[in-house]
Amino acid sequence: MNVNSVSAYDDYAYEIEPKKSGEGFFSPFTFLCFALILILFGFLVLLSSSMDEAILSGRPFWSRMGDHVVASLIGILLGVGYRFTPEKITSMLHVVTLPLSWTLMALSICFPQLSFLAVPGAVLNVFSTIFLMCWAVPFVKARERRGFPLLAIIPIAVFSLVFTAYASGLGWFLILMVLILSISTVFNARKGYRFFFVLAGLVILLLLLMYSPSLFSDFSYSIFPVNDPSLYSSDLLYSRMAITDGGILGTGIGKGLYKLGILSDPSGEYIFATLFEETGILGLSLLLFSLLVIMIVGIRTQNRALRRGEYRDAALSIGLTVALVIPFFGNILHTMGLNPFGGLYLPFFSYSPISQTIYVFSSVILYCLIYKGGRYSDEEE
Numbered sequence: 001m002n003v004n005s006v007s008a009y010d011d012y013a014y015e016i017e018p019k020k021s022g023e024g025f026f027s028p029f030t031f032l033c034f035a036l037i038l039i040l041f042g043f044l045v046l047l048s049s050s051m052d053e054a055i056l057s058g059r060p061f062w063s064r065m066g067d068h069v070v071a072s073l074i075g076i077l078l079g080v081g082y083r084f085t086p087e088k089i090t091s092m093l094h095v096v097t098l099p100l101s102w103t104l105m106a107l108s109i110c111f112p113q114l115s116f117l118a119v120p121g122a123v124l125n126v127f128s129t130i131f132l133m134c135w136a137v138p139f140v141k142a143r144e145r146r147g148f149p150l151l152a153i154i155p156i157a158v159f160s161l162v163f164t165a166y167a168s169g170l171g172w173f174l175i176l177m178v179l180i181l182s183i184s185t186v187f188n189a190r191k192g193y194r195f196f197f198v199l200a201g202l203v204i205l206l207l208l209l210m211y212s213p214s215l216f217s218d219f220s221y222s223i224f225p226v227n228d229p230s231l232y233s234s235d236l237l238y239s240r241m242a243i244t245d246g247g248i249l250g251t252g253i254g255k256g257l258y259k260l261g262i263l264s265d266p267s268g269e270y271i272f273a274t275l276f277e278e279t280g281i282l283g284l285s286l287l288l289f290s291l292l293v294i295m296i297v298g299i300r301t302q303n304r305a306l307r308r309g310e311y312r313d314a315a316l317s318i319g320l321t322v323a324l325v326i327p328f329f330g331n332i333l334h335t336m337g338l339n340p341f342g343g344l345y346l347p348f349f350s351y352s353p354i355s356q357t358i359y360v361f362s363s364v365i366l367y368c369l370i371y372k373g374g375r376y377s378d379e380e381e
Contacts, residue, residue, distance in 0.1 A: 079364025169343015
């Protein structure tokens with residue numbers, strides 16, 4: 001590599017001496033560090049938020065955190081297995097995971113006692129949609145079987161949007177919309193097609209709200225005045241109070257009050273209220289900075305793959321980045337009462353062992369893509 005060439009990860013940092021491949025702030029090691037920060041921070045907040053629930057259910061106080069530790073280890077093992085599995089097999093992963101995700105969501109609708117499967121089903125559906133679109137990218141870019149991949153994706157994408165929103169909440173509708181639009185940039189789809197998809201998404205959203213207004217009720221009742229106070233979402237009101245009490249440094253880990261029977265789901269959808277109450281702006285800053293680094297590294301990895309003509313890796317990189325980062329902002333804004341799209345859990349934090357496995361698995365895949373993207377010098381690219 002030329003001594004004046006750009007280092008493997010810092011596109012704009014010119015060095016007199018060449019760096020070893022893999023150095024630089026936005027390196028695989030940096031991504032790994034911040035992913036571990038999120039996971040370990042999630043363990044700590046989950047332990048605090050679920051302690052009361054675990055004891056009341058007759059389980060050890062650490063049981064829910066223990067479930068997440070086991071789920072994380074399974075996700076790592078699956079990621080290692082994915083790394084050494086031929087791409088011919090992994091590219092068809094959606095054939096198995098997509099029907100499985102729909103099955104989980106269908107069970108959550110049909111059997112109220114299995115409602116906890118709604119979020120894992122949605123997470124798995126997002127993961128499956130990424131692989132479905134990545135499967136079609138090479139065909140579309142090479143103009144081979146151009147009609148078939150698009151014909152297969154469009155009805156499946158529409159069905160996933162509608163079914164996931166109805167079964168798991170409008171938050172997942174938002175995630176899928178952003179995901180599909182992001183990956184479509186790798187397709188280099190025409191702006192007209194993307195505009196049409198956005199318009200179709202808005203129509204679907206309106207039809208969903210007309211058919212099931214309850215999908216929007218939690219947010220609308222907490223924002224707009226109503227005559228009956230019982231119609232307000234108490235969870236949103238209490239979560240705002242918890243966030244207000246958090247201040248700059250928070251009350252301290254384990255010292256939050258709203259998780260003690262006030263919030264209905266303190267270790268699930270509203271775990272951010274506990275996070276902010278106990279760690280304050282300091283904890284939020286750590287969370288947001290970690291997400292920012294992961295987002296930058298993911299986008300840079302996509303750009304590197306595009307420069308090398310590896311369109312599937314590019315689509316996979318941006319898809320996994322969106323799937324990991326956007327749910328954080330969706331959940332945080334909803335907990336604050338600023339986002340009408342509910343149903344999202346906080347990745348790595350909210351209690352859901354199946355979702356934890358999928359998110360850790362996705363993080364391992366993204367790490368492998370980042371590592372692969374840094375193996376090339378600029379001259380090789």
